[in-house]
Amino acid sequence: MPNKAYAKIPGLVALLVLLAFLPAFLGPYSMHMMILVLIYVVIATSWNILVWTHQISLGHAAFFGIGAYTGALIYNAWRLPPYLDMLLGGIFASLSAVVLGVICLRMAPWALAIATLAFAEAMKVLVIMLPGLTEGAEGVGIPPLFGGGEAARTKAYYLIFGIACLSVLLAYTLKRSKLYYAFTAIHDDEDAANMLGINPTKYKVVAFTLSAFFVGIVGSFYAHYIAYIDPHAAFNIHISVEAQIMPLMGGLYTVAGPVVGAFILTLLGEYLRITIKTGYLIVYGIILVVVIFYLPQGLIGLAEKWVKKR
Amino acid sequence: MGKEKMNFLELKEVTKFFGGLGALREVELKVSPGEIIGLIGPNGSGKTTLFNVITGLYPLTRGSIRFKEEEIAGLKPYRICHKGIGRTFQITKPFNRLTVLENVMVGTFYGKEKPVGDRNQARRFSEEVLDRVGLGLKKNHRVSDLTLEDKKRLELGKALSTQPELLLLDEVMAGLNPTEIKEIVELLRRMRAGGVTLVVVEHVMHAVMNLADRICVLHHGEKIADGPPAEVSKDKRVIESYLGEEFLLAAG
16 A cells, blocks of 8 residues: 555646746636636535535535635625635534434435535525625625735646645545544444444534635635626535535545545536537537446546556 | 352343334343353344343333343444444444454444553454454455355344454354354353343254253244253243154254
8 A cells, every 4th residue: 555655646746836937838817717616626625525424515615605605705794814714614514414414314325415406506695695695696795815916827827726625635544544443334234333333423524614614714705816706606506516526527535535525526617618609508418417327336437446556 | 249149240121122023022021241141033023122221223112131240231233233232133233444453443442431552552453353253364355255154243243343241143054064063152151151132043952952052932922932942942832832753853
């Protein structure tokens, strides 16, 4: 095992260096795309943590939206430093995950999936119905992050780059921690885990809370970066869907899988959108179906098989 | 109170209904420290249900379960595990995404309220447990590569990793051949010598009659006999309901 882990280090360093110097080579549009990629790296990585405990969320847009709205509203009210504001976005998302978790975590996985989907939609409706607090369907404008303009975009890129690294580092650390044993035991057999001294409800709530935290942070980041947030963008079901397709495509349960999936699917989606004028989503859908059907272990699984063969 | 006299595990009027169906009716059972109790009875007589209520997987309908003079009925399974009761499952429940060693590490990490030292200590302890159940050489195997006997050994290893004082074993010998059964019987004797009290559900009659100090017989959720193996195997109700005439003839 250790040898295999060390073998990955040169590639990892090369990737980090490449990403760090990317702004020198890219124009504004490409920079914007990379920022979106990194946002999805965080969302997919966080969603994947939940899968370790055999919980499926169809509502991670809820945590993104809660992060975005707490970020925007608190900033407009108090003008806290944006970093602190993003942290608060993460904390609020986590708090909502605890509440949701305590209510829902005894449910079967499929029931939980539907409950999370409903939660995200309910949050959207709630935000629309409370215009006094949230400015309703019109959305909330906030001053752009770092004053706006191209220099600000580069700064935003480095910020989200740092956040993405932290979220992947969290997943990596978790996977090597004692917690991962509890998560996996619950995933594989909840009764057996319970008989070995693990309180399933507690560790499921822990996974839910950790999973929501960074998604809330990037929600707040997104609101600052775009300088505007509305209910349909914040609680967009598209986010919830991508959150699960990306790990599935890259490789469920792995740390690298969601990262790979986020890169490929974000860029592929954009490429298809530009090159195929009508019906690009059909092609996107077909590619997804083919990958999921023929590569149940995802692209990481394919790569591992390929390395073993050589 | 002397240690021998202590009520280690004491079940009183333990009753479990599933809707209108009485799975356990007023079952009384006393287990002393260091004993091996054989729990036998026909399929559907309530043996596994009894384990499930003792370990908290099913809530009790009525009655009391005391472990080391403390009421444990109503506690969740993980709390009961922390109190010192371990169990195996009839249909083995391995954690398939983990290796053999990692499976046992789960119990080492979480089986006691105060877990075993740091990660290295936990690993060493888990390796010792695997040696004890005879899986030391297969610690890095994937669970899916194990034979049925090894899966049963892993169930024992997982249960032992929580350092239980009382172990409930649900048909660990089912499906094994005579040599394997002999090995498991030896293993259980060693576990008892190591200070673990055992309640063993088993259909392999000659093994359980040899192993157990006392045999309890369940029939339709009621206890119909409780005593030394020689006595129970001659009990008329037990023969009628479970053992059959052949057993009596074979036992001579």
